[in-house]
Amino acid sequence: MIDSFTFMINDDDVLALRNAVAHLADSGYCEVRVLERLELSDISGLLWRALPIYREEQLSVRDVLTSAIDLFLLQGAIPPTEFDRLFNKTDQDALIRTGVLFIDDKGFALARVSLFPVGNLLIFSDHAWCKLPHPGCAEVPYDQVMSVGADSRWLERITLRRRVGSALDLCTGSGIHALLAARHSQRVVAVDISQRAARCTRFNVQVSGAANVEIALGDLFEPVDGERFDLITANPPFVPSPLNSLGFRDGGRSGEDVQQRIVTGLPHHLTQGGIAQIVTELGERDDNLISDRLRRWLGDAPMDILILRLREHSAANYAIGHAQGDYDFGEFLDSVHDWAGNLRAQGYSRIVSVLLVFQWSDPESGPPWTRSEEAPPPLRYAGIEVEKLFNAERITRKADFHEILERSKLLRAGQIGLIESRVLGTALQANAQAQLLGTALPIIQWLDPLEKTILELIETPLKYLELLALSGDLNLDEKTVFTAVSLLIRRGLVVLISDQDCN
Numbered sequence: 001m002i003d004s005f006t007f008m009i010n011d012d013d014v015l016a017l018r019n020a021v022a023h024l025a026d027s028g029y030c031e032v033r034v035l036e037r038l039e040l041s042d043i044s045g046l047l048w049r050a051l052p053i054y055r056e057e058q059l060s061v062r063d064v065l066t067s068a069i070d071l072f073l074l075q076g077a078i079p080p081t082e083f084d085r086l087f088n089k090t091d092q093d094a095l096i097r098t099g100v101l102f103i104d105d106k107g108f109a110l111a112r113v114s115l116f117p118v119g120n121l122l123i124f125s126d127h128a129w130c131k132l133p134h135p136g137c138a139e140v141p142y143d144q145v146m147s148v149g150a151d152s153r154w155l156e157r158i159t160l161r162r163r164v165g166s167a168l169d170l171c172t173g174s175g176i177h178a179l180l181a182a183r184h185s186q187r188v189v190a191v192d193i194s195q196r197a198a199r200c201t202r203f204n205v206q207v208s209g210a211a212n213v214e215i216a217l218g219d220l221f222e223p224v225d226g227e228r229f230d231l232i233t234a235n236p237p238f239v240p241s242p243l244n245s246l247g248f249r250d251g252g253r254s255g256e257d258v259q260q261r262i263v264t265g266l267p268h269h270l271t272q273g274g275i276a277q278i279v280t281e282l283g284e285r286d287d288n289l290i291s292d293r294l295r296r297w298l299g300d301a302p303m304d305i306l307i308l309r310l311r312e313h314s315a316a317n318y319a320i321g322h323a324q325g326d327y328d329f330g331e332f333l334d335s336v337h338d339w340a341g342n343l344r345a346q347g348y349s350r351i352v353s354v355l356l357v358f359q360w361s362d363p364e365s366g367p368p369w370t371r372s373e374e375a376p377p378p379l380r381y382a383g384i385e386v387e388k389l390f391n392a393e394r395i396t397r398k399a400d401f402h403e404i405l406e407r408s409k410l411l412r413a414g415q416i417g418l419i420e421s422r423v424l425g426t427a428l429q430a431n432a433q434a435q436l437l438g439t440a441l442p443i444i445q446w447l448d449p450l451e452k453t454i455l456e457l458i459e460t461p462l463k464y465l466e467l468l469a470l471s472g473d474l475n476l477d478e479k480t481v482f483t484a485v486s487l488l489i490r491r492g493l494v495v496l497i498s499d500q501d502c503n
C-alpha cells in the first residue's frame with residue numbers, strides 16, 4: 001500500500017526539490033512544448049481515455065520530454081533507463097526522498113502527484129484522474145486537491161496581469177492563481193478551507209521560491225477581514241449537486257453557496273480601481289437570469305459587471321453528465337433522476353459556464369451596468385481584451401461621449417471577419433456576423449446593414465464629422481449614425497484614436 005502524498009516537505013529538502021523542478025523545466029517541460037508534443041491545441045483537452053493513443057502515437061519517441069509528460073502528466077510509469085536520462089542522481093534522490101516519486105518493485109518510477117505546466121510555471125497537485133489504477137492515486141483522500149483543470153486555465157487566461165500592490169486568491173486549491181499573481185503583485189494572500197489544499201499551495205510556494213505569498217486556512221474572506229485588494233481571483237466550487245460528496249467541486253444543492261458569499265463580499269474587499277475575476281458555473285432560467293442574481297448579491301454597491309458566457313448545458317444534459325453508476329443501469333437512472341430533480345427544484349433550466357469580472361463603477365459613466373457576452377473559452381491570454389471591453393463600455397456611457405467622439409478619429413480595431421446572411425424571397429435586409437480576428441476572446445457580434453456600412457467606410461482613420469458627411473450622402477441622420485458608431489465602439493470593432501496618434 002502506497003501512502004498518498006502529504007504535500008509536506010522538510011526545510012532542508014526545499015532547495016533540492018526546487019533544483020530538480022528547475023532541471024525539468026530546463027529540459028523543455030512547459031505548456032507550449034507539451035502541447036506541441038501531444039499535438040493538442042489546448043492542454044485541457046487531455047483525456048484519460050486516450051492515454052494508450054498518446055503513448056503509441058505522440059509519445060512513441062521516448063526522449064526526455066516524452067518521459068516527463070508520461071511521468072508527471074499522464075500518470076504513467078517510466079523504466080529506469082528513462083528515469084536516469086530524465087534526472088541526475090541528486091535530483092532523483094530529492095524527488096524520491098520528498099515522496100513526489102517512488103520506484104515500484106520492477107524498478108519503474110511513478111509520481112504520487114502530477115506536475116501541471118501552466119505557461120512556464122509548474123504546479124504540483126493531486127492527479128487529474130483519481131480513478132485510474134495508479135499507485136499513489138487510488139489512495140488520494142476525499143479532500144483531493146483540484147488538478148489544474150479547464151476552469152483553472154480559463155481563469156488564468158482572463159486574469160488581468162497588471163502590476164498591483166495586493167492580490168487575494170480565494171478557493172486557491174493548488175495555489176495556481178496565487179502563484180501567477182505573485183509575479184505581478186507585491187503581496188498575495190491565498191485562502192482555502194481545506195487543509196490539504198492549503199498544504200498543497202504552501203508546497204508549491206516553497207518549490208517556486210516565491211517570497212510574497214501568504215497562505216491562510218479559512219472560509220473565504222474570513223482570514224482577511226477588514227482588508228482590501230487590487231486583484232481578487234476565485235474559482236469556487238460550483239456544481240449544483242444533490243450529493244454533498246463532490247469535494248472541491250461541491251457547491252451545495254443550489255451550486256451557488258460559495259459564489260454568492262464571494263460576490264456579496266467583493267464590495268468590502270476590492271480597492272477602488274481594483275478588479276475581481278471569477279470563473280464558475282451558474283444555473284439559469286429565462287425568469288431567473290444570472291445577471292439579475294449577481295446584481296442582487298452585490299446589494300447597492302456601485303459595481304460594473306462583465307459576464308462572459310462560455311458554455312451552456314441544458315439541465316437534462318447536465319444531469320446525465322453528472323449522474324453516477326457507470327456499471328449499473330438502474331443506479332445510473334436513479335442518479336439522473338436525483339440530479340435532474342435537484343436542478344428543477346433550484347429553478348434551473350440550463351447551467352452556464354461563466355467568467356465574471358467586477359470593477360467599481362466610474363461615476364462619469366453613469367449608473368452601474370451589467371454586460372453579458374457569449375465567447376468561447378479563451379485559448380490564450382485575454383486579460384487585456386477584458387480590460388478593453390470594460391473601457392469601451394465606459395467611454396460610450398460618458399456624459400461627454402459626443403464631444404469625445406467629435407475630437408477623435410475612428411478606426412477599425414483590426415481585421416474583421418464577416419459572415420453575411422440573407423433571407424431569400426423577403427424584403428428583409430441583410431444582416432452580418434462580425435468577429436474581430438486574432439483575438440483571444442472571439443466574440444461574435446451581429447451587425448445591421450448600417451453598422452456594416454460604417455465599418456466599410458472607416459477603411460482608414462476617419463473623423464466622426466467626416467463620417468457624418470459621408471453618411472449624409474446615404475441619407476442617414478446624425479442620431480442614427482451616432483447610435484451605430486457607439487455600438488461599434490462598445491463592441492470593440494471600432495476604436496477611437498486621438499488626432500496625434502494618427503500622425
Ligand SMILES: C[S@@+](CC[C@H](N)C(=O)[O-])C[C@H]1O[C@@H](n2cnc3c(N)ncnc32)[C@H](O)[C@@H]1O
Pocket residue numbers: 145146147148149151152155170171172173174175176177191192193194197218219220234235236237238248249258
Ligand atoms: C474548484 S477548486 C479551485 C482550485 C483552484 N483555485 C483552481 O482554479 O484550480 C475550489 C477550491 O475551493 C475550496 N473551498 C471550498 N469552499 C471554500 C470556502 N468556503 N472558503 C475557502 N475555500 C473553499 C476547495 O477546498 C477547493 O480547493
